[in-house]
Amino acid sequence: MTEMLEISDLTVHFQINQGAIEAVDHINLTIRRGEILGLVGESGSGKSVTSFAVLRLIRPPGRVVSGSVHFDGIDLGSLPAEQMRRMRGAKIAMVSQTPRTALNPLLTVGRQISRLLMVHAGLSTREAEKRMLEMLRLVRIPAPEKRANQYPHQLSGGMCQRVMIAMALATSPQLLLADEPTTGLDVSIAAKILDLLRELSTKTGAAIMLVTHDLGVVAEICDRVAVMHAGQLVECAPVRDLFHNPAHPYTKALVRSIPRVDRDVVLEPISGSVPSLINPPSGCRYAGRCEWTMDRCRVSRPPMVEAAPGHVVACYGFEERRGTC
């Protein structure tokens, strides 16, 4: 079975006066059909850039330096611009992290959904309207007929996020890129949004790439987790595996920093900060913050090795320790 999304060797740079910001550095990542993959890391670790790169929406000064993205076996990089445009919103949809500002303030929310249906599914105005109301009902917006005729500023943040999700799912995409879909929302509303995503993914069979900095969110709905640090992928594992046996020191630190109610542990902040991505050090970018750092960590980049079936990690320190145990 082919993967839904296959990112290989993706590198994205942003050219600025002081040099190139290496925002995403040689990333390999796959998402299977119907799977929910969590992409986690601190802010500035290149998570959002990765999802924009999938949509081929990196604009100058940004540039995809190397790598390819295959979606359902199609090389997105080689698609003509017009076909790529038809992919977006139809096959690969995106839910933005800023629901309130990601809706056009001058259009009613209903119109914003129905026009997508007209563009991508070729529906008539009336059909699109009907389907739009169905979508609003699906994401559990009360009184959809009334809400459809309202403008974004008349809706709450949670309501806007539901609209965004309805918009993203209206065209039944096979892949949903959800970029921090619950930031800025109340905890109870955030939980509802996550439930909704999970439920819809089961219902429609869509794969989801959930970009977040919140491991709690990941634990709640993801099947698999990929951890990014400073533009590099450091670990990727099924969700239970990652939480119980984190292999990379950065992941360990992330897991330790989750507040727990069931156990009494001391929260540990991760020491140091994300290194500058302008002409970053060669080798592992976590070396400056890591307790396991060895000389070769600073020289060359550790390759991805398998820690357990389906669990990969890029760390010399891990290899060393596994060898000795």
Place this chain on the structure above:
Amino acid sequence: MSSSLSVSSSISKPVASSLVWQRLQRNPVSFAALCVIVLIAAAAILAPIVAPYAPDATDPAASLQPPSWQHPLGTDEFGRDQLSRIIFAARVDLLVAFAATLIAVTIGGLLGAVVGYSRGWADTLAMRVVDALMAFPAFVLAMGITAGLGNSITNVAIAISITQIPAYLRLTRGEMLRLREMEYADAARTLGNPTWRIVLIHLLPNCLPPLIVQATLSTGFALLTMASLSFIGLGIQPPQSEWGVMTAEGASQIVTGEWWLFLFPGLAIMVSVLAFNLIGDGLRDLLDPRMRGLR
């Protein structure tokens, strides 16, 4: 004890100015504009030396001559050399533009600092007056004030500065409202500095960068206003030469085709205004990071 505070705010000055100089060199357009202004100003100051003729020397034999080697920019109906007149005229134009700006920055800056720091009724009143003054297009207001005060160069300078005061006042007041809440303002107050000292020594210097940018940009505008006023017959009276007046005189020869008479003084205005604007743009990029990226 307050000296340590003022030292801390001024310590970066030599560093900053050399930095400005370096960056200005890296911005070739603004640098070229600065050279143009320096050149014009130098020519104006040294006018009796650099001008090939006396500005009022008539030569009936050489009247209305197109540009030639003898008269690079041609001659007018009395045979006066255009180039020499333009060089002498630069004195008036630059002087008025600089003077008007200087008056406006000083008054607007000080008033703005005071009302911004004190707030209260003085601030409310000042802002109402500023609103009312800003309802007038600057040129129209300057026209009215010059007409009211009487037709002279000094009054033109005063009129232009009055039209510009509101912009500086508003700018400084805005900065002051922000600065007075800063920690070092608190520190200065805690140390028992008198209010005037806090405003003038501790806070006002921090308002300078945006003020300088605004001043450079509006020196160009002052020059333009001045030239337009004298073009319609206010301020400078012939035979004194000034670029706007010269353009107006040249305008009457247009139907007979003596293009050099209106074109060169007009271009002198344009080039100077352009240069001031470009310097201002360059300075804004350097000094005012908040305005960076806006053009």
Place this chain on the structure above:
Amino acid sequence: MFFFNYVTRRFALALPTLFGVSVICFTLTYLLPGNPAMVKAGPFATPEHLAEMEHQMGLDRPFPEQYYRYVSGIFKGDLGESASTGRPVSQDFLQRLPATLELNLASLLIAIVIGLPLGVLSAVHRDTLVDHIGRVVGIMGVAMPSFLTGLLFVYLFFYVLDLAPSPLGRLGSGIEPPAHLTGLYVIDSLMTGNWTTLRSSLHQLMLPAATLGLSAIAPVARMVRSTMLEILESDYIKAAWAAGLPRRTVIYRDALRNALIPVITISGIVFGFLMAGNAVVESVFSWPGIGNYAVTALLTKDSAPIQSFILFVAVTCVMVNLAVDIAYGLIDPRIRFS
């Protein structure tokens, strides 16, 4: 209902400004040379006669009372008398206003028709040739004195190429003005089907409108560019790209429609710009509008027309800004339904 409140509040906010404007204009009247009593009494009046005249006109009263008289005079349409035409300024004004209006509207049209696309294109094609051209046009447009533009146009199109008529007034010699409907010759001759007059009035209008319009292209283009850039970077435009909407829809529907709201504000600012510029341009082209009227009055030290012109321009600017605010509220759902 809410919208009604919004309009009322805007009006209330404009009132202090209008009050300030009237005080400033009145103060200018105080300063202006030419004692109105002296004008009325004639050049051969005795000092006693003059004092009598001053008393009659209330010039010996305290400042607030005189101000009150001045303002109530304005409300009655009394703007004083022009010493040179000997007629009430309000009459002269009404007669010349259509000429100014025609010139300003034509210039506004030119400025928007050229400035808007220029601004949009320079934003969409940022840092390309179009953007650089736009920037040069913008910088030059701000630095170029409008009288120089006007004179260059006259020299090129009238003297050298002979494409434009002589820069004297609104109609060629021997052409009768159209029947008076709006006072705008172009519109009146269109409405009455008077093609000869239409041709001539358009011909005469061409250069002054281009001159004044050109000076306003730069601010229009610059403001459109910066709002458009801001909007193109906004979350909802990024979302629109991500949703796979066609480029045309994203730029010309989503982005431009949002950018047009600030552009309405711009037209308010530009109107003030044109009002300031028309005095100069009207005098270059002998255009018989109120700007030219005021400039002529300046040279003859005729104070009533000058002060009326200044008052008129300022009040118009305040009113236009008010109208712009209200239009804003009509268009933007964020205000309409807040």
